[in-house]
Amino acid sequence: MDITFKDVGYTYQVGTPFESRALHEINLTLRDHAFTAIIGHTGSGKSTLVQHLNALLKPTSGTVTIGDRVITPETNNKNLKPIRQKVGMVFQFPESQLFEETVAKDIAFGPMNFGVSEEESLKRAKEMVQLVGLKDAVLERSPFDLSGGQMRRVAIAGVLAMKPEVLILDEPTAGLDPEGRRDIMGMVQRLHQENQLTVILITHLMEDVANYADQVVVMENGGVVKVGTPREVFSNVQWLRDKQLGVPETAAFADQLIKKGFQFKQMPLTETELADELLPQLPQAGRNDNVE
């Protein structure tokens, strides 16, 4: 299910003194089965953009095409449910959306809203709890007794239980410890590779972009300024710094090496790539020493 933006603009609170334009002239296609990362400075319109993907916001100008549904400024608010089932959205700090008395019920809440039977929903809850790396025992506990990291996983499980085709994650690892971060990103990557899920990720962590994404969208002041593969986007270190964005540690290090006279066939984005590129360039003398 491709999602296409055509000349999309969005203005908050039109017609009041608090009017503010969040998006303008967005033309963008998010391909089916792709892992897209959206990066940009805080307030660049990333979160506003993704809320168009499941019609939580309707464009104030232009059209958004989600699969075979076309969303225009005039689109009626009714009958948007099928879109929301296909496009699952995990908001920032999703743990604040938990409310049922048990974890199982909370995870089953989404599917049941879309007409899945209670029995089937609870079965899905069980599957999802395992998928996000929690133990079955958690199912009967209250979500408010859990730790922050566990609550986050339950919330994500609640979205996955709707079996969406597109998964949107707005900074899913914000405020988690390094291990929790790796776990969640690993899980997202598995879903992307094994279940062919389309993933759209908003993040400030360039390592995650380099490691997982195959398409990067760079946003600035409510507009899209660049779309490309991570390598294309990260190859121009200075340009990104001007946009107040970082580059992955590896790319930053490689950039330093380039200034010292090293040459790379392509910009290394991960540690492995960097090591592979560096090895043939190490002085011949050093190797000979080792042999002797």
Added chain:
Amino acid sequence: MSNKLLLGRFIPGDSIVHRLDPRVKLLMSFYFVGIIFLADNWQTYLFLFLFTMVAILLTKIKLGFFIKGVRPLIWLILFTVLLQMLFSSGGTVYWSWGPIVISSYGVVNGIYIFMRFVLIIFMSTLLTLTTPPLSLADAIESLLKPLKVIHFPVYEVALMLSIALRFVPTLMDETEKIMNAQRARGVDFGEGNIFQQMRAIVPLLIPLFVSSFNRAEDLATAMEARGYQGGEGRSKYRVLSWQLADNLTILAFALVTVVLVILR
């Protein structure tokens, strides 16, 4: 959602009215509600209307925003006006049907009540549009001070008020966020019959309460960590100052009262 809630919002600006002492603005808004009942004929209403328009002009805020402030209350106003028109007798009777009478007295009274509503809303909108909520809280604290004599917890009330005001926008954002999150999970807000609508509120209310509790706990901890020990012996950062313009405002309102008494 937040589009509709223009009533009670502050528009930053730099007009004479913006710079007035919030205590004066608050007192005079209440005073205005009082003196509006002095008006009892078309001359007095016209005079009050002109006075309000001058005050609005001085704020340098577009008249449209004041009219928008009336909009949420328009049904209440029309309802009251209609009641007044249909059920008060006296003067020439134009039309009658059982207990329902349209009389000249009723029509005139209806118009007066309409004017009263609109003028009061204009004035209170003027107060909230030109005064930051925190200044209002300061003003209330300052005005309640005499109540200390009867052991009224002035400081605590003021603190609660300013914290509450500070968190209104935060909670609104939070509400909107949770609403969106639940919508994304298939909840329809404001659809279906009354029971379905009430049930749809649960996934919004519980997270809101929970996050408010958490927020209160965090805030209390942070306040204690910064040395907060209660109201006694604290100094103030925002000090209200009474200036010439404030005296002039009071003078203007006194003059309005005099004119009203003469015209009535």
